[in-house]
Amino acid sequence: GENVEQHPSTLSVQEGDSAVIKCTYSDSASNYFPWYKQELGKGPQLIIDIRSNVGEKKDQRIAVTLNKTAKHFSLHITETQPEDSAVYFCAAGSNFGNEKLTFGTGTRLTIIP
């Protein structure tokens, strides 16, 4: 089955600086890579996703890059703000078969004012 590794587990960044979180996956059949933000006591919220036929996607301050060959994908948050503080999870899945997602272990991001 799929195995997703995520680093770092914790990340502290000065407000206004950039944050980068990296994930690797093992199953070459995975073709969908979402990123979720989870605040305390709440369900995960999709912030950006990318499909395997695209190398990069950007939405305002958030971007995701994908290297299919290396099986790496990364989340980039620029101009960080205090409200970006949360736990971020990457995931990998496929739109074939049972479509289930496998999650990374999470990164606790703290933005220092």
Place this chain on the structure above:
Amino acid sequence: GAVVSQHPSRVICKSGTSVKIECRSLDFQATTMFWYRQFPKQSLMLMATSNEGSKATYEQGVEKDKFLINHASLTLSTLTVTSAHPEDSSFYICSARDPGQGLGYTFGSGTRLTVV
């Protein structure tokens, strides 16, 4: 966008009793829903895939007789934790995908279960 409603948000029950958690897709039909469990400061672990009109598919190590899943309609899946024990205390989250919105999965707000 797609909305998944989950109830209750919090529940406390006594050991040995059963608890039912509901997951509804509010503005779309979901033939498949997913149930996750999340322990404090840990990732989401898939427990089972709920299939409308058929039996759920459980992940390895998840007791199907303890975690009963029913997906009787295209908008509702329920998870019943039977004979709950303190070690079942966790955050349970459901998710579903709106086929009309590509591959994105929407999560419910989660249910904090505490067994005393």
